[in-house]
Amino acid sequence: xxxxxxxxGGMIGRKLAGRLAADGKLGEREISExxxxxxxxxxxxxxxxxxxxxxxxxxxNVDEAKALVAEQPDVIFHLAAIVSGEAxxxxxxxxxxxxxxxxxxxxxxxxxxxxxxxxxxxxSIAVFGAPFPDAITDDFHTTPLTSYGTQKAIxxxxxxDFTRRGMMDGIGIRLPTICVRPGSPNKAAxxxxxxxxREPLAxxxxxxxxxxxVQHWHASPRSAVGFLLHAATIDGTIVGNxxxxxxxxxxxxxxxxxxxxxxxxxxxxxxxxxxxxxxxxMHMVSGWPRNFRADRATGLGFQADASFEQIIRAHVxxxxxxxxx
Amino acid sequence: xxxxxxxxGGMIGRKLAGRLAADGKLGEREISExxxxxxxxxxxxxxxxxxxxxxxxxxxNVDEAKALVAEQPDVIFHLAAIVSGEAxxxxxxxxxxxxxxxxxxxxxxxxxxxxxxxxxxxxSIAVFGAPFPDAITDDFHTTPLTSYGTQKAIxxxxxxDFTRRGMMDGIGIRLPTICVRPGSPNKAAxxxxxxxxREPLAxxxxxxxxxxxVQHWHASPRSAVGFLLHAATIDGTIVGNxxxxxxxxxxxxxxxxxxxxxxxxxxxxxxxxxxxxxxxxMHMVSGWPRNFRADRATGLGFQADASFEQIIRAHVxxxxxxxxx
Numbered sequence: 001x002x003x004x005x006x007x008x009g010g011m012i013g014r015k016l017a018g019r020l021a022a023d024g025k026l027g028e029r030e031i032s033e034x035x036x037x038x039x040x041x042x043x044x045x046x047x048x049x050x051x052x053x054x055x056x057x058x059x060x061n062v063d064e065a066k067a068l069v070a071e072q073p074d075v076i077f078h079l080a081a082i083v084s085g086e087a088x089x090x091x092x093x094x095x096x097x098x099x100x101x102x103x104x105x106x107x108x109x110x111x112x113x114x115x116x117x118x119x120x121x122x123x124s125i126a127v128f129g130a131p132f133p134d135a136i137t138d139d140f141h142t143t144p145l146t147s148y149g150t151q152k153a154i155x156x157x158x159x160x161d162f163t164r165r166g167m168m169d170g171i172g173i174r175l176p177t178i179c180v181r182p183g184s185p186n187k188a189a190x191x192x193x194x195x196x197x198r199e200p201l202a203x204x205x206x207x208x209x210x211x212x213x214v215q216h217w218h219a220s221p222r223s224a225v226g227f228l229l230h231a232a233t234i235d236g237t238i239v240g241n242x243x244x245x246x247x248x249x250x251x252x253x254x255x256x257x258x259x260x261x262x263x264x265x266x267x268x269x270x271x272x273x274x275x276x277x278x279x280x281x282m283h284m285v286s287g288w289p290r291n292f293r294a295d296r297a298t299g300l301g302f303q304a305d306a307s308f309e310q311i312i313r314a315h316v317x318x319x320x321x322x323x324x325x
Numbered sequence: 326x327x328x329x330x331x332x333x334g335g336m337i338g339r340k341l342a343g344r345l346a347a348d349g350k351l352g353e354r355e356i357s358e359x360x361x362x363x364x365x366x367x368x369x370x371x372x373x374x375x376x377x378x379x380x381x382x383x384x385x386n387v388d389e390a391k392a393l394v395a396e397q398p399d400v401i402f403h404l405a406a407i408v409s410g411e412a413x414x415x416x417x418x419x420x421x422x423x424x425x426x427x428x429x430x431x432x433x434x435x436x437x438x439x440x441x442x443x444x445x446x447x448x449s450i451a452v453f454g455a456p457f458p459d460a461i462t463d464d465f466h467t468t469p470l471t472s473y474g475t476q477k478a479i480x481x482x483x484x485x486d487f488t489r490r491g492m493m494d495g496i497g498i499r500l501p502t503i504c505v506r507p508g509s510p511n512k513a514a515x516x517x518x519x520x521x522x523r524e525p526l527a528x529x530x531x532x533x534x535x536x537x538x539v540q541h542w543h544a545s546p547r548s549a550v551g552f553l554l555h556a557a558t559i560d561g562t563i564v565g566n567x568x569x570x571x572x573x574x575x576x577x578x579x580x581x582x583x584x585x586x587x588x589x590x591x592x593x594x595x596x597x598x599x600x601x602x603x604x605x606x607m608h609m610v611s612g613w614p615r616n617f618r619a620d621r622a623t624g625l626g627f628q629a630d631a632s633f634e635q636i637i638r639a640h641v642x643x644x645x646x647x648x649x650x
Contacts, residue, residue: 129566139466143567150486154479161475242468
């Protein structure tokens with residue numbers, strides 16, 4: 001089978017590509033070819049039994065989407081997005097990439113007769129906006145309070161409708177905030193949830209802009225890759241018409257994150273977090289989801305991390321070779 | 326104040342224009358000018374104290390939207406849409422008018438500096454898709470099962486986001502199915518709910534394609550105009566960030582509709598309904614909402630009809646000059 005990863009140069013895209021290269025197959029089917037597409041040149045994963053093509057381009061260009069699907073990949077992972085902070089700063093760019101780009105992709109798929117690929121779309125818990133119940137259930141409405149969340153919610157609606165009409169076979173997964181996010185900070189406004197774990201573990205100081213009692217919903221990069229693989233192989237008829245699923249995660253407060261860090265890495269590491277309240281970030285975060293009941297996804301076999309401590313230990317193993325700075 | 330009605334040639338647009346002409350003002354403010362825009366030439370309402378401009382064009386043309394808002398109307402009613410049946414038949418046309426057209430309008434408003442008009446958008450209960458609870462609450466998710474419903478749900482999301490960012494001041498109202506819809510049937514798949522009342526009252530036979538126990542959510546054209554006027558004048562700060570409101574209505578079964586017709590017009594009229602089950606329509610209708618708890622809108626002062634009998638009597642008065650055929 002042929003696989004296309006749009007956003008193959010991003011953090012999750014690279015990890016997904018690496019996993020596919022290591023596995024050699026997706027579900028029961030051998031992978032014959034993998035294409036990684038991104039706005040900047042993506043890296044090829046390490047050794048793989050199948051050829052890997054690297055492509056660069058702009059998804060908001062309608063011809064780009066057509067070219068990408070022309071070879072009719074069996075599975076398309078659509079991970080590309082302008083992240084929340086940047087989509088809020090640059091209104092036009094967010095809509096151009098996150099909405100128009102997604103629509104171009106779906107239209108391009110739809111334009112090919114008798115081509116019904118599985119399309120896995122990474123949505124986000126940013127489709128939800130406060131006020132919330134204690135735990136957000138699967139039938140709670142999507143009233144985003146960011147342009148990013150709006151664009152993701154629209155992508156979900158398009159995915160469902162194109163799927164219902166038999167033009168593709170889509171599964172949308174609402175990712176929790178990915179934590180611990182490796183590498184350098186991006187423009188996601190939620191970056192501090194990772195920074196306060198990653199930087200102290202690497203021997204550096206991290207800034208915490210919100211109070212310790214802020215609760216949020218997390219999944220490790222490892223879980224996120226697991227969600228993507230499961231979404232790519234799940235039987236769509238079991239999912240039914242409601243194609244967008246809130247992924248399971250771990251609800252923890254910032255205080256609980258820090259305590260987990262202390263348990264895993266000790267007081268010295270935990271003391272590298274500096275509290276610098278930021279009104280603007282606190283205001284944004286106050287509109288974000290805190291906790292979910294992801295019953296549908298859990299029932300469909302999507303698996304969350306066991307605890308926030310496990311999330312930290314996975315980061316130490318996967319990114320730091322087991323070493324704490 | 327200047328008012329623009331996009332979709333001013335449609336049934337609701339005409340009734341709204343007539344009401345504005347009769348009132349001479351909207352809320353407390355005198356109307357200085359009314360523009361009616363539609364794809365076919367709209368009719369001017371009767372006597373009005375203000376000038377009425379009639380315009381024809383295609384909202385999916387980006388320049389059309391720019392031209393429409395260039396004169397900076399204070400209130401824009403965006404009622405134009407390809408209806409449910411047609412949007413399902415012609416996928417591309419539905420997206421072009423209902424999604425692209427709406428987006429062009431919002432983008433055109435956003436492009437004018439320091440111009441923040443009230444935009445009243447008619448959404449629909451078609452944004453909801455089965456399965457449903459007994460009554461759909463204000464925080465129930467939007468999982469439409471038609472392309473029309475999808476396009477309306479996307480319009481709602483855009484309206485909220487553009488409003489949140491201060492680019493306009495939008496209110497989206499999810500209209501119940503309008504009943505009794507006067508005039509000749511359009512391509513709305515829900516047309517039979519009106520046909521079975523309107524045609525018998527006019528002395529003609531009507532076909533009922535579903536069973537008597539189908540329950541649905543209705544509002545009279547008179548109520549719909551009331552919703553629009555209230556949405557145009559309500560204080561947006563009280564509405565808050567959740568700008569899309571399910572309008573109150575009357576939940577009745579088809580059997581109850583027929584009994585109300587019998588009460589108002591007698592056995593002879595009610596006997597003009599012929600039952601011709603249609604599997605395709607029954608399947609569509611099975612995915613439609615039946616009943617709501619429109620608490621937010623009711624709390625914000627939107628008023629439903631008192632009963633289905635009252636809906637029929639309003640039709641007899643407003644459309645038939647009090648005469649039953």
